[in-house]
Amino acid sequence: MELTKNITLGVYLPGKSSIHNLDPRTKIITATIMIVLLLISRSYAAFALSALFTGFLITLSGVPAGYAMRGLKPMLPVLAIMWVFQLFLFKAPDTTVYFHWWIFEATAAGLHMGNLIILRVLFLFTVTTFLTLTTSVVSLTDGLENLLKPLRAIGIPSQELVMTLVIALRFVLILAEELEKIIKAQMARGVAFDRGNFIQKTRKIFPVFLPLFIGAFKRAEELIVAMDARSYTGGKGRTKMKTLHMGRVDLGAAAVMIVYGGMLIYIIISTEPMI
Amino acid sequence: MSIEVVNLSHSYKEGTPFEKQVLFEINLSIGEGEFVGIIGPTRSGKTTLAQHFNALHIPRRGKVLIDGLDTKDKRADLVKIRHRVGYVFQNPEYQLFAPTVGEDIAFGPLNQKLSREEVEGRVREAMAQVGLDYRALRDRDIFALSGGQKRRAAIAGVLACKPGVLVLDDITAGLDPRGREEILSVIKELHHRRNLTTIFISNSMDEVAAMAERIIVIDRGRVIMDDPTRKVFARFKELRDIGLELPEVTVLIDSLRTAGFNLPAGVLNISEALTSISAALRELEARK
Amino acid sequence: MHKLIETNGLTYYYRKGTKDEVKALDSVNMAVYKGEMLSITGQNGSGKSTLARHFNALLKPGQGSILIKGLSTANKDSIPEIRKIIGMVFQNPDNQLVSSIVEEDIAFGPENLGLPQAEIIDRVDWALETLNLEDLRREPPHNLSEGQKQQVAIAGVLAMKPECIVLDEPTAHLDPRGRREVLESAIRLNREEGITIVLLTHFMSEVVHCDRMLVMEGGAVKMDGSPEKVFRQSAEIKSAGLDFPVASQVAEGLRREGFKIKPDIVRTEELIDCLCQLKS
Numbered sequence: 001m002e003l004t005k006n007i008t009l010g011v012y013l014p015g016k017s018s019i020h021n022l023d024p025r026t027k028i029i030t031a032t033i034m035i036v037l038l039l040i041s042r043s044y045a046a047f048a049l050s051a052l053f054t055g056f057l058i059t060l061s062g063v064p065a066g067y068a069m070r071g072l073k074p075m076l077p078v079l080a081i082m083w084v085f086q087l088f089l090f091k092a093p094d095t096t097v098y099f100h101w102w103i104f105e106a107t108a109a110g111l112h113m114g115n116l117i118i119l120r121v122l123f124l125f126t127v128t129t130f131l132t133l134t135t136s137v138v139s140l141t142d143g144l145e146n147l148l149k150p151l152r153a154i155g156i157p158s159q160e161l162v163m164t165l166v167i168a169l170r171f172v173l174i175l176a177e178e179l180e181k182i183i184k185a186q187m188a189r190g191v192a193f194d195r196g197n198f199i200q201k202t203r204k205i206f207p208v209f210l211p212l213f214i215g216a217f218k219r220a221e222e223l224i225v226a227m228d229a230r231s232y233t234g235g236k237g238r239t240k241m242k243t244l245h246m247g248r249v250d251l252g253a254a255a256v257m258i259v260y261g262g263m264l265i266y267i268i269i270s271t272e273p274m275i
Numbered sequence: 276m277s278i279e280v281v282n283l284s285h286s287y288k289e290g291t292p293f294e295k296q297v298l299f300e301i302n303l304s305i306g307e308g309e310f311v312g313i314i315g316p317t318r319s320g321k322t323t324l325a326q327h328f329n330a331l332h333i334p335r336r337g338k339v340l341i342d343g344l345d346t347k348d349k350r351a352d353l354v355k356i357r358h359r360v361g362y363v364f365q366n367p368e369y370q371l372f373a374p375t376v377g378e379d380i381a382f383g384p385l386n387q388k389l390s391r392e393e394v395e396g397r398v399r400e401a402m403a404q405v406g407l408d409y410r411a412l413r414d415r416d417i418f419a420l421s422g423g424q425k426r427r428a429a430i431a432g433v434l435a436c437k438p439g440v441l442v443l444d445d446i447t448a449g450l451d452p453r454g455r456e457e458i459l460s461v462i463k464e465l466h467h468r469r470n471l472t473t474i475f476i477s478n479s480m481d482e483v484a485a486m487a488e489r490i491i492v493i494d495r496g497r498v499i500m501d502d503p504t505r506k507v508f509a510r511f512k513e514l515r516d517i518g519l520e521l522p523e524v525t526v527l528i529d530s531l532r533t534a535g536f537n538l539p540a541g542v543l544n545i546s547e548a549l550t551s552i553s554a555a556l557r558e559l560e561a562r563k
Numbered sequence: 564m565h566k567l568i569e570t571n572g573l574t575y576y577y578r579k580g581t582k583d584e585v586k587a588l589d590s591v592n593m594a595v596y597k598g599e600m601l602s603i604t605g606q607n608g609s610g611k612s613t614l615a616r617h618f619n620a621l622l623k624p625g626q627g628s629i630l631i632k633g634l635s636t637a638n639k640d641s642i643p644e645i646r647k648i649i650g651m652v653f654q655n656p657d658n659q660l661v662s663s664i665v666e667e668d669i670a671f672g673p674e675n676l677g678l679p680q681a682e683i684i685d686r687v688d689w690a691l692e693t694l695n696l697e698d699l700r701r702e703p704p705h706n707l708s709e710g711q712k713q714q715v716a717i718a719g720v721l722a723m724k725p726e727c728i729v730l731d732e733p734t735a736h737l738d739p740r741g742r743r744e745v746l747e748s749a750i751r752l753n754r755e756e757g758i759t760i761v762l763l764t765h766f767m768s769e770v771v772h773c774d775r776m777l778v779m780e781g782g783a784v785k786m787d788g789s790p791e792k793v794f795r796q797s798a799e800i801k802s803a804g805l806d807f808p809v810a811s812q813v814a815e816g817l818r819r820e821g822f823k824i825k826p827d828i829v830r831t832e833e834l835i836d837c838l839c840q841l842k843s
Contacts, residue, residue: 005288005289138662166661184326184331186370214369226653226658229651231646239678421607421608454606531838553820
């Protein structure tokens with residue numbers, strides 16, 4: 001029984017690579033640009049370049065590639081179903097029909113649409129996981145807070161929002177541990193979580209959530225009291241121990257991003273979209 | 276019931292960069308009706324080891340036999356094993372979930388597919404065993420109980436499964452002295468009356484010294500001592516080296532021995548301490 | 564002696580005005596003196612935690628009053644000042660650590676006070692050093708033992724430079740070594756840094772190291788005095804559901820056997836001294 005083993009999103013793997021040493025703002029902006037570019041990519045060539053670039057980044061960071069992709073494992077069945085749905089149900093005029101049965105048609109358009117969606121999900125997941133694997137929660141939130149600061153001018157409480165995120169992230173691990181404890185306690189009293197059909201399994205989940213929520217509320221309440229006791233009154237008047245510095249690595253990263261971005265945009269414009 | 280652990284090793288997060296081995300080639304056996312204490316510093320692997328006893332962890336290397344039944348065996352009925360080896364978790368009251376005391380205690384027996392009457396009988400018996408009033412508390416809202424009562428209700432929930440082995444994981448943590456005493460006397464009573472094999476994991480050396488007949492000391496995932504209680508506490512220097520504190524009386528007697536008093540090693544409770552100090556003082560007086 | 568905290572007829576109800584109303588504090592009159600180490604003990608539900616939460620204005624009095632260096636917690640404007648004077652550490656370290664890196668967590672309080680960056684860094688360094696946590700400064704708390712986490716929580720409060728630290732059962736879930744480390748830290752902060760300590764605990768082995776102890780029962784202060792004086796009242800101690808310290812139990816037993824053991828022994832070292840004197 002180990003629930004936390006396959007969670008990679010939000011896990012930080014400490015290291016000393018140049019990726020680890022980047023200013024978090026650089027990493028957040030880079031990741032955002034990469035995601036936007038992926039969302040406008042529609043050709044196999046564009047995805048091939050993105051794959052190469054992502055592979056280069058992962059190698060540079062020293063994060064084991066297998067571990068970076070591990071979190072995908074539980075998602076694979078869902079992805080497979082999505083792909084099959086697109087293959088048979090996506091309709092387009094003037095497309096090659098590979099296979100025909102009753103009202104279902106596997107078409108070239110469907111195949112490409114399925115591929116496109118899978119590729120996007122894969123890249124989206126890999127880029128965000130990679131960001132959290134190489135950036136500690138603290139610097140991630142420091143970076144976010146800094147980047148979102150201008151929003152205060154238009155009345156958005158960016159610091160409070162980021163503090164909420166910090167606490168939410170801290171609680172994910174704690175809640176996963178709590179959930180594991182509760183499931184174990186119920187297994188110890190004879191619940192077989194691994195047995196039964198879908199409905200039976202779902203029914204077994206209910207008794208787990210009640211203590212989990214009660215526990216979570218209790219913890220949240222205690223945390224609020226503790227923060228209160230340490231004079232937290234929101235972002236106003238707060239100072240920070242650490243200030244962020246952009247350095248030479250960040251300059252290098254910007255140069256790399258400009259080259260990659262330029263190439264990718266050129267490919268996106270000049271190649272034939274898959275659909 | 277008996278428990279046999281053979282060459283058991285265990286790692287957390289196996290196959291990830293965070294992999295950490297927490298148990299190393301553990302060998303031990305616990306016989307029917309024994310009262311065994313397990314002590315060790317935090318994160319020494321006590322809980323991980325104990326959770327192998329009721330198949331919450333299945334060994335990947337080595338094996339665990341419950342009454343001769345291998346928990347690794349594909350045909351082994353793990354649900355049955357978990358009913359036979361009752362496990363009371365740390366802060367068990369946090370895991371209560373049914374609206375009433377009676378319903379929560381009935382949860383285990385209902386999973387055993389017993390008849391209504393049988394389940395009710397089990398609930399009544401388990402509540403009596405932990406000293407909760409069946410008539411007054413059966414239909415009480417579980418969240419209206421006091422902390423100590425909730426903990427006893429949680430223990431009753433495990434007893435209602437009629438286990439042959441009871442594993443207790445730090446069950447007195449956070450209780451006040453009276454609450455501690457009440458829970459411990461329930462456990463003692465159960466052990467004596469029903470000859471229940473009891474495995475008692477605790478952070479309080481005073482409690483382990485008072486309760487257990489035999490102690491297993493775990494340090495960094497290895498069994499470093501496995502002896503009768505008195506013999507274990509006589510090796511106080513080693514215990515202190517791995518970060519365990521001795522029972523306060525043991526410390527007192529040890530300091531007096533160093534100061535030149537003629538006292539036996541491994542004194543475990545106040546009445547023993549009194550007898551031996553009195554004897555030593557009388558002897559001194561006689562010599563004067 | 565100078566009073567840091569003073570309560571006057573302090574009364575508090577949980578769920579006031581509903582049918583489940585509970586009187587958690589019943590006209591409590593007590594004081595905490597500057598520089599002392601005070602323990603508050605009593606069974607679960609005796610009101611000690613409720614009382615402690617009044618010390619830094621986490622709860623407001625239902626009736627009566629509480630003054631912190633003359634400031635009333637009922638006055639909203641005084642609260643920031645009061646929280647600078649009184650720091651608070653709670654039972655479960657997991658629920659009070661905010662950040663996922665030790666030094667960042669210790670900086671949280673000073674950051675809230677809006678101190679200049681250089682000052683924050685100085686204070687974090689000082690707090691880490693005072694509690695011997697320098698080696699752990701860049702660790703994530705989940706890599707720490709429970710005892711170390713609790714030390715980090717204390718350091719986080721210490722970095723705010725309070726005059727008084729209130730510890731609400733800080734050792735309830737720790738192993739013996741963690742318990743000893745936390746107690747030793749509290750004693751050191753009191754003796755060496757001059758910080759007033761209020762320690763809520765169920766462990767009599769911790770109580771005996773304090774200058775003074777309060778015993779609470781049913782929301783009221785039942786006993787108040789030095790441990791030596793309080794543990795003399797055996798009937799009251801029993802009715803409050805408390806233990807006796809091991810040393811006083813042994814001393815009492817020896818006295819009954821007819822040996823001349825001096826009265827008021829509560830600490831192991833005192834008993835050893837006394838027995839050694841008998842021997843020579």
